[in-house]
Amino acid sequence: MFRKCYWIMLEISSPRGIIGLLRQRGEEMDVIQVSGFSKNYGALQAVKHVSFTVAEGSVFGILGPNGAGKTTTMECMIGLKNRTAGKITVLGLDPEKHRHELFSDVGVQLQETVYQSAAKVFELCQLFSSMYKKPLDYRNLLDRFDLASKTKSSIGSLSGGQRQKLAIVLALIANPKIIFLDELTTGLDPGARREIWTYIRRLQSEGRTIIMTTHYMEEASLLCDQICLINQGEIVARGTVDEVITQAQIDLVITFETDGDVRSLLKDLPKMGHMKQEDSVVTIYTSSEETLTDLILKLSAASIPYRKIKITYPELEEAFLKLVNPTMKGAVS
């Protein structure tokens, strides 16, 4: 009986099984579904009616200012906190009820965990290895994360970057399908941060799904396939990085240099927001790239020479600032 069930399970999960067939047909599998999720701490509504899905093998970013509800959302997805309302499924299971079944499929790095400074790296790795039925070999993992030389060092002697890499190693020992990273790179120097990025890329290329919170927009732009931007417990934007930037409706900026005053010539450019000229430098704010074509046509028709023409697209950071604080005009100079 048991054996039969086992074979059925195997069949379902094998590459040629049902799930494999679905994937071959190009249907994206969602490994996490969150719908109408809310979490209150007493009277405080930390997260309000949040919904999103995370596709298998993707990097999903949860962004937002401090106190927006990122960590709370993540902890409810892991089952460390109970939600107030809504539905969350991780790999088809409710993390609140099936936390234990999910442990070996879900690796976690928590923002605030400080491992015992007197412990040695290999001792922590051995401890974590002892918790799982089929752990990955921690020596290989340490090697992969350039920590092999630190195997016998105490946690207290590691640098910030090394500690974060160890946190990933400990999250990986279970060989999880999904990895939760909560502000993994906060407080690291730019070099260490970039190093961590390459590791995250590599984890994704192994087919693992990664859910990360961050408040570095550059990091999110580089790594995340999908992001959701949370502010005061509510989703303010969701989608790919480009989609979120588009949602923020921030003007493109065209600048060029010319001699003489062109303000009256250009004042009727279609779709242009506004324009200014300081000495030879002209700056045009517009909602559409077509303005550039119109600009060049007009300048050519009037035989006005132009130099150093440049178009600047809004970055995620500006979109973030605008979406989180709509009264702010953004940091465009």
Place this chain on the structure above:
Amino acid sequence: MFKTLTTFEFKLHVRNFFTMFFALAFPVMMLLLFGAMYGNEPSSLTGDRGTVDLMLPAYTCMIVAVTGLMSLPLTVANYREQKILKRFMATPIQPMQILVSQVVVNSITTVAGIGLLLVVAKLVYSVQFFGNVLTTLMAFLLVMISMFSLGLVIAGVTPNARAATSLAFILYFPMLFLSGASIPLYIMPKGMIVISKLLPLTYGVRLLSGVWLGDNLLDYGLELAVLVGITLVCVGLSTRFFKWE
């Protein structure tokens, strides 16, 4: 898994200088100090028993105090503050196993400290045991359980590691010096003796000293009642109010 966890916790525990000093070295130092001052010659003042014979059971309480009131609660409170308990909640380990492993490693240190103390006392002062082994073990176990449960309350209900440290020091040091565990109460002024009656460990010292010298367990109704009462109240409090994060 639990075995690996306990081994892991034990290694960290041994690396803690404070615990090791106050559980292993300090009691032996006290023994040698008071032994050098008073010797262990039987005297009529101490009921024809040597001073070291009388003080030894009290010194064992000193060890229980450091493991139960300092090491155990401070480790657990730090684990909570450093989100280690929370991190373990996201693994197959039950956080309760961490508490149990902490109780185990602190029990081991307690027994090791007492063992060392007894060996030194025997070798240097040929100390004598007048009681019943089983009765003494039972009394010792009760003292240990009551102090450990008090430690778990310190760990479980304080808001952060700093508060736990303050509370542990506030309980540990008076008990170390005013319960008779390190300095005999009969040399204390009256005021101190009044204070000593408010300290749970005083009752542990009295009980353990009594049975060590051959008294019956049941001669110590008040002491038993206080220690059992503390245990029940503390276990109740920590079950009800223990904060995992």
